[in-house]
Amino acid sequence: MSAISSDVIRGYNDTMILYILLNEPSYGYEISKLIKSMSEEKYIIKETTLYSAFTRMEKNGYIESFSDEDRGNGKRRTYYRITDAGRQYYYDKCEEWTLTKEVVEKFIKK
Amino acid sequence: MSAISSDVIRGYNDTMILYILLNEPSYGYEISKLIKSMSEEKYIIKETTLYSAFTRMEKNGYIESFSDEDRGNGKRRTYYRITDAGRQYYYDKCEEWTLTKEVVEKFIKK
DNA sequence: TATATTTACTACGACAGCCGTAGTACGACA
DNA sequence: TGTCGTACTACGGCTGTCGTAGTAAATATA
Numbered sequence: 001m002s003a004i005s006s007d008v009i010r011g012y013n014d015t016m017i018l019y020i021l022l023n024e025p026s027y028g029y030e031i032s033k034l035i036k037s038m039s040e041e042k043y044i045i046k047e048t049t050l051y052s053a054f055t056r057m058e059k060n061g062y063i064e065s066f067s068d069e070d071r072g073n074g075k076r077r078t079y080y081r082i083t084d085a086g087r088q089y090y091y092d093k094c095e096e097w098t099l100t101k102e103v104v105e106k107f108i109k110k
Numbered sequence: 111m112s113a114i115s116s117d118v119i120r121g122y123n124d125t126m127i128l129y130i131l132l133n134e135p136s137y138g139y140e141i142s143k144l145i146k147s148m149s150e151e152k153y154i155i156k157e158t159t160l161y162s163a164f165t166r167m168e169k170n171g172y173i174e175s176f177s178d179e180d181r182g183n184g185k186r187r188t189y190y191r192i193t194d195a196g197r198q199y200y201y202d203k204c205e206e207w208t209l210t211k212e213v214v215e216k217f218i219k220k
Numbered sequence: 221t222a223t224a225t226t227t228a229c230t231a232c233g234a235c236a237g238c239c240g241t242a243g244t245a246c247g248a249c250a
Numbered sequence: 251t252g253t254c255g256t257a258c259t260a261c262g263g264c265t266g267t268c269g270t271a272g273t274a275a276a277t278a279t280a
Binding site for chain 1: 114117118122132152201207208214216218219
């Protein structure tokens, strides 16, 4: 087994995206590349999963979108920035992860 | 936050159930109590989730069901035992967990 | 200059697993 | 007699993921 089935990660895609947005805004394609490289190619988020996460998280108030103005007549990207609620959500998810990890590991044999 | 939302654990319910079945057969009610106590009350599996996991895993050949004969006219329990395929699946899941953990932790701030 | 590839998305619908609600049925205990 | 604990089953809704497909501009390659 070399790749992680993303169903395992279900519920943590949002967390990964938010992590990337913590420091500066970004956009779909860049985020997907970052997730891939940061995970050392072990996790590749599906495009549809990513973009539907944007929609959902914007609706939930965790991120805000804006268009870049500096690309002249080039194709516009949709950038996302994290909101305060998004930061809060992210840190809550981190706490939850710690708990989850502890629990799951009681059922894992190495 | 004191309880884990089970959506986070999605995909690991099967693993937890199989872990319990590794040593000896068991049945629904007992397994749910064990998951609760082993996780120190931090994770309580929903009944419907548990029983639908049984159906799915039996269909996939990871477990086999049998009725207990020794309860006289009392209500019969449905016991489950793990199969060889189930053991294999369990150990695969453990490996996957290690990988998943490594990946997710790159996106987590403590 | 023509073509392929990469970038950057959007739309749509299917599916799997989880979960809420509800109901059944037996035994024990007060 | 009624409540509580045990031990399930049925049904349907929801959410997040994923496959397939398509659009279109920018860039690299031939």
